[in-house]
Amino acid sequence: MKEILHEIGMIARALDSISNIEFKEYNLTKGQYLYLVRICENPGIIQEKLAEMIKVDRTTAARAIQKLEIQGFIEKRDDEINKKIKKLFPTDKAKNVYPFLKREGEYSNKVALSGLSPEETETIFQLLQRVRKNIEVDWDFVKKGNKRDY
Template sequence: MKEILREIGMIARALDSISNIEFKEFDLTKGQYLYLVRICEHPGIIQEKLAEMIKVDRTTTARAIKKLELQGFIEKRDDRHNQKIKKLFPTEKGQSVYPFIRRENDYSNTVALSGLSEEEVETLFYLLQKVRKNIEIDWEFVKKGNKRNY
C-alpha cells in the first residue's frame, strides 16, 4: 500500500514549520495562526466549534485561545442569549495580521500545486476531501473515548 498519509503528514509539517518561522515576526507561534485565521473568517465562533474545525482537542484549543487573547489578537465576548457561551472575535491587531497570513496561504497553495493541471487540482481537492471525511468518522469515534479495532 502506498504511504499516502506519510506524504500528507510531511507536507503538513513542512508548511507548518515554514509558517511558524515566517509568522514569528508577529509573535504567532506553534500553529496559533490556524486559530486566528478561523476566528477572522468566522467572527463570533465558539471555542468548541473552532476545535472541531481545526481537528484538535478542546484543551489544545483553550491554550491557543488564551495565548491569542493575552497577546491581543482576539477577544472573548459574552453571548447575548447565554452568558455561559463566550464568542471569539479578532481584535484590530488580529485583523491587521490576517491579510499577511492569507497571502502566505495563497502563496503556499500556488507553490504546492505548481505543475498540476486545473483538472488535477480539482481531482486532488475532491480526493483529499473524501479522505478527510473518512478520517473524521474515526476522529469523532476516538474523541468520544472509543477505541478503534485494527
C-alpha cells in the same frame, strides 16, 4: 499500499515549519495562526466549533485561544442569549495581521499545486476531501473516548 498519509504528514509539517518561522515576527507560533485565520474568517465562532474545525481537542484549543487573547489578537464576548457561551472575535491587531496570513496561505497553496492542471487540482481537492471525511469518522469516535479496533 502507498504511504499517502506519510506524504500528507510531511507536507503539513513542512508548511507548519515554514509558517512558524515566517510568523515569528508576529509572535505567532505552534499553529496559533490556524486559529487566528479561522477566527478572522468566522467572527463570533465558539471555541468548541473552532476546535472541531481545526481537528484538535478542546484543551489544545483552549490553550491556543488563551495565548491569542493574552497577546491581544482576539477577544471573548458573552453570547447575548446564553451568557455561559463565549464568542471569539478578532481584534484590530488580528485584522491587521490577517491579510499577511491569507497571502501566505494562498502563496503556499500556489506553490504546492504548481505544475498541476486545473483538472488535477480539482481531482486532488475532491480526493483529499473524501480522505478527510473518512478520517473524521474515526476522529469523532476516538474523541468520544472510544478505541479503534485495528
